[in-house]
Structures are given as structure tokens and as C-alpha cells.
Amino acid sequence: MVQLFAPSDSPPAAPESSEQPIGFVIGRSSPQSFVFVSDEETVPPRLEYVVIHGAREQVDDTFRSVDLLAQVTGIRAEVLTLGEDLDYAEAQTVVSQNATLPPRVQAEATVLGYLQDGVVRQARMMVLPGTPVHTAPDALLRAFFSRDEASSITLGTLINRRGVDVRLDPNGLSRHLAIIAQTGAGKSYLAGKLLEDLLGLGATIVVLDPNSDYVQLRKTQADADRPYHYANKTPHADRISVLRVPGIEGRRYTDEFVGPTEDYTIRFAELDADDIADVAGVPTTASRIRDAITQSVARLRHLNVDFVPRDLAQDLADFAGVPLDEGATSPEESSDQAASGPIEPPDGDDTAASEAWLEGLQALSTDSEPPAGRPQYGGGGMPGSEDADLRRDARNALRYVRRLERYPVWGHTTVNIERLIEPMRTTIIDLAGTEKVVMAYTAEWLLSHLWERALGGRLRWPVFVVLEEAHNLVPGGGPRDQQTKASRIINTVAAEGRKFGVYLIVITQRPSKIADDTLSQCASQLIMRLTNPDDQKAVQRASEVVSQGLLSNLPGLNQGEVVTLGRLTRIPAMVKVSGRQGAEGGADRDLVQDFQAAHREATAQQAFDRGSPSGNLPRSGPKRIPL
Ligand SMILES: Nc1ncnc2c1ncn2[C@@H]1O[C@H](COP(=O)(O)OP(=O)(O)OP(=O)(O)O)[C@@H](O)[C@H]1O
Ligand SMILES: [Mg+2]
Numbered sequence: 075m076v077q078l079f080a081p082s083d084s085p086p087a088a089p090e091s092s093e094q095p096i097g098f099v100i101g102r103s104s105p106q107s108f109v110f111v112s113d114e115e116t117v118p119p120r121l122e123y124v125v126i127h128g129a130r131e132q133v134d135d136t137f138r139s140v141d142l143l144a145q146v147t148g149i150r151a152e153v154l155t156l157g158e159d160l161d162y163a164e165a166q167t168v169v170s171q172n173a174t175l176p177p178r179v180q181a182e183a184t185v186l187g188y189l190q191d192g193v194v195r196q197a198r199m200m201v202l203p204g205t206p207v208h209t210a211p212d213a214l215l216r217a218f219f220s221r222d223e224a225s226s227i228t229l230g231t232l233i234n235r236r237g238v239d240v241r242l243d244p245n246g247l248s249r250h251l252a253i254i255a256q257t258g259a260g261k262s263y264l265a266g267k268l269l270e271d272l273l274g275l276g277a278t279i280v281v282l283d284p285n286s287d288y289v290q291l292r293k294t295q296a297d298a299d300r301p302y303h304y305a306n307k308t309p310h311a312d313r314i315s316v317l318r319v320p321g322i323e324g325r326r327y328t329d330e331f332v333g334p335t336e337d338y339t340i341r342f343a344e345l346d347a348d349d350i351a352d353v354a355g356v357p358t359t360a361s362r363i364r365d366a367i368t369q370s371v372a373r374l375r376h377l378n379v380d381f382v383p384r385d386l387a388q389d390l391a392d393f394a395g396v397p398l399d400e401g402a403t404s405p406e407e408s409s410d411q412a413a414s415g416p417i418e419p420p421d422g423d424d425t426a427a428s429e430a431w432l433e434g435l436q437a438l439s440t441d442s443e444p445p446a447g448r449p450q451y452g453g454g455g456m457p458g459s460e461d462a463d464l465r466r467d468a469r470n471a472l473r474y475v476r477r478l479e480r481y482p483v484w485g486h487t488t489v490n491i492e493r494l495i496e497p498m499r500t501t502i503i504d505l506a507g508t509e510k511v512v513m514a515y516t517a518e519w520l521l522s523h524l525w526e527r528a529l530g531g532r533l534r535w536p537v538f539v540v541l542e543e544a545h546n547l548v549p550g551g552g553p554r555d556q557q558t559k560a561s562r563i564i565n566t567v568a569a570e571g572r573k574f575g576v577y578l579i580v581i582t583q584r585p586s587k588i589a590d591d592t593l594s595q596c597a598s599q600l601i602m603r604l605t606n607p608d609d610q611k612a613v614q615r616a617s618e619v620v621s622q623g624l625l626s627n628l629p630g631l632n633q634g635e636v637v638t639l640g641r642l643t644r645i646p647a648m649v650k651v652s653g654r655q656g657a658e659g660g661a662d663r664d665l666v667q668d669f670q671a672a673h674r675e676a677t678a679q680q681a682f683d684r685g686s687p688s689g690n691l692p693r694s695g696p697k698r699i700p701l
Contacts, residue, residue, distance in 0.1 A: 097113075
């Protein structure tokens, strides 16, 4: 079990010399921990690394002297003449009469282990009382936490030793990685840094980006606010592609800032009828509506039509014998109409509700003739209650299908998967502004295709798939029907992907809301600040190396600080993430700057109003407060 403690706010200066002991082991010690006495001047701060030089250890069959690394997990001071039982007056007397003694300073240390042929071994012997304790020199810490730079991912530096780089072993990603922290802790910043280094090493990466957090990665941090054309570029910018859903209004980063992008569309005709019903939000219980969609899809396929949502809607309208526009209102939007008539859409197979809804539509409809040039299904002319039922189902389905026209992601082509799996390429799929179902569909589409190739031995290079806000893709902790379209394939890849070269990087701020199966398959974890007890418990459930001690100290981490667990580092490290080159997309807004801009605009508007003839007229309504 790992015992780590939260960092102090300001890191101490790195001690370079370990000549003088900073203390001596006292009391009882064990292979896991020891206590040492120190003094006011030399006592190390909490989390400092200390070393026992020449500790006696059994290495294989022989006893040897090793440098045993330990971390200070607690410090305390005590003055004998100022015991806990003194009251205020007594303490004042002792202090005023200079009757205080020098403090007795003690520190507790947790043993981390020693290095043997580049591998960290756990101590099996205790440190004897009287043994001197030294501050661990940077060189020793580098041997524990750094690796060959050319073949590793540099995450940052030790929190309390800024001179010691922490480098991750890329092989630690081969059993999937989870990046977990509460919102704003620095997950996306960290992931960006990780992806930069991974790409530099030669990795193929696809990022599903629901918030445009990664679209600026090609520009340097310093040029985040410059249009792409004028910005300095990061070293591998030409190996990063950004795909965007066309036609999304009001993006946070326009193409001018992001740089060249390609359209991300999904060929609608590739979806099967169930997919269409899912993405349109048809409840799984609404089997009649789903059947209507299935039949409509079959009709279009029979006619060999490469259809988009409008074509499907038209087919349903024609079948139902109603004009297309009767389905223009989405199921949600119709709620205000519902108040004025029986037009609320059915939300299942409730026949009575559906009939009422249909009647409402018929009452409003003046023209139920299908448009010219469209197939005639008999529509309103079909006699018999069964036909009427089918028409009613088609009409109900129309409502759902028409909402799909609002998602600009559906088109006649799907992005070419060959492009995504080129060696040393990062593809950011910017899904900001689309519905969650589109994200789930994209995850399912991508992973299924990768999986199919991997199983067929047609995936030449390992592919990393980054799932941001993964709790929305593989929800857990609720009923099974909470699953998304992507749940099953994500769990399959999580369970078996490592054998076939498909690796997940799962990012979430709500570990308690993600499927346990997925999280527990992520053998490496990067955990940042986390205060919610449910989320802490979920992290502990998912990993046997997470101790209570670590959990209770996660709230003490500052923004950008992370604990590495699993096979990424030889032993868990507490790291200050740094050195990211690419600009952020989702950086916190600077409210002071926003206010200043708003203030400028309001003041300019006020001046303009005063200058204009109408601006001098007395105003009615509330009085303006001068800025
Ligand atoms: N290591 C770091 N060094 C400097 N700034 C950082 C670091 N990590 C995070 N930040 C800053 O903190 C803010 C939040 O970081 P980030 O967006 O990565 O958090 P997040 O955990 O992904 O949040 P969310 O859950 O909302 O997506 C950003 O403005 C970012 O610039
Ligand atoms: Mg984020």
C-alpha cells in the first residue's frame, strides 16, 4: 500500500550536499518506516526525500550495503517545559522567564526502497536506531524517478525537488491509463503534455475532444491568443490534424485561431436502424417507433438511396401521409405546444397517448398529401386499423428523425480511418457543440473499426485513444440501460485491447460515475486533486495500490500536481506537471480580463449614447449607474 502525503505550498530549496546527517534513527523501526530525531535547523519538510547510506539489506542470497530511499511523511516538535497540560498563564510565565528548552524535533519516514539493476526493491530489513539520516541528493532521486529522456515522457518535476525531472515509462501505458481529478485540477493540461511527448516518440493518437480542449495544440503556449497563421508552431504541429464537425455556430475557437481543419462527418446511411433510433433519442421501450424507422431504412436501402436524415424523414412523412413539416418540432420542444392541445409526442408505446397526439396533429394538418415525386405508400388512403397504426408509428418516428437534421455531423462521407492510424499522427476530433449521442457514436465507430483491424492483424502501429469526459461514454453506478452506444466496445477494448495494440487514455472528473469495469482495467493512473468522497472511493475500488493514506491527502494537492501510480514510474511520484509546449483550448477564463473588456465596451456605449441626439433625451425605465 502506498502512503503519500499532501504537499506543502512552497517547495524547499534542493539540498545538494548530503555530507552532514540531518538526524539519527531513534525508537522502533521496521522495514516499512522509521522515526528520526533532528533539530530546528536541519529538520526536513514533509515529503522531503531522505536516504540511509549503507543500509544493510538482503539482496538475493547475500547481505549488501544499499542506499535506502525514504520519504518524510510527518514532522513534529515538542518543548518539555511547554507541555500540552499548560494553561495560558502558565505558558506565559514559562516564556517570559525564558524557561523554555530547545525543541525536540522528530520526523517520521516511510521507506520507499533501494535500486538494484534499475529496479526498485522493497526493503526487507529494518534500519537500526542510531543510524544517520541524510537528505537524498538529487542524483539519487534522478536514478529513481528519471529515465532516458529520448525514450520517455517527461511529465514535470518532483513537487518538492524542482531539479529532478520525473519521466514516465511509455510501457506503463500498455495496460491503459486513467487520468482522474476533479474539475479544474489540470487533467487536460497534463493530457496535452503527455500527448506531445507521446507523439514525439512516434505514437499514433486519436483524441475525442468534447470541449475543444486540444484544438490549439499546434500553437505554442505563448501564442495561444494569436491567429494560427501568425503563431509559432510546436515541434510536431504538422503531425497533428484537427477534425471539426462543420456548421457549428459560436465556437470558442474559430478556424482562424485553430488553423487548417478538415470536416468530420459521419455517413448517415452507414448507421443501422437501431443506431438511428438511438441517436435520435427514441426510447428503447418504444419498439413501434423503432420498427417504423427500421422499415423506412429498409425501403431506402431497397431503393439504393445514400440517404441523410432529411431523406429518412421524407420517407416517414410520405408513408404516414403527412407533410414533412409536421415533424419539424422535436419531442422536447413540443412540450409548450402540449399545453395548448393534444400534440405532445408519444414517448413510448403508449397507444392512447400516441393516438391523442396523432389526432392533435391531424387537427392542425390541412394538407396530408405527400409531395409530388415521392413514393406513394397509400398514406391517408389506407383502410384498416393495422395500416392506421403503422401510419401513426411512422408519424411518431418522424418527430424523432427530424431532430437529427439539426446535427450537422451527418453527411454522405465518413472520415477515412486510414488517415487516423498513420504512424506518428495525432488526430483531434473536435466534437464541441454536438450532442452527447454523437460523441458516443463516434467513440463506438472509432473503437469498433480499430478493434476489427486489430483482431484481423491489420493495425500496424499501436493506437492510443483519448476519451475525455469518459463518464459520459461509459457511465456506471446506475441501471444497465444507462449504457451508451460506446459502453460495450470501450469495455471490450479496456479488457483486451492491450493484447492488440489499442490503448485507452480515460479522462474523468467523476470516477464514481464511470463503469467500474473500465476504470479497474486502467493499470496506470495519474491522480490529481480529488475531494469528493464518492469519487475517492471509486478510485480506491479500481486500484489496489491506492491506500487510505493517499486518498485522504489527495485534497491537499494543488492545481497541476499529480500522483503517478502503476507502471509509469518505478515508485509512485508526486509531480508538478510542467513543460507543456502546445497552447490550451480549455484554459480557465481570466475573469478580470473579461470584466475589463466588458467595462470598456459599456463605457464606450455610454459615451456614444450621450453623444447621440436620443442619448440626451430623458430616459424612462431604470436609472443607469455610471461606471
Ligand atoms: N501544470 C500546470 N501548470 C500551469 N497551469 C496549469 C497546470 N495544470 C492546469 N493548469 C491551469 O489550470 C486550469 C485548469 O486546467 P485544466 O483545464 O487542465 O483542468 P481540468 O482538470 O481538465 O478541468 P475540467 O475537468 O474542467 O476539464 C487551466 O487554466 C490551466 O492552464
Ligand atoms: Mg479538462
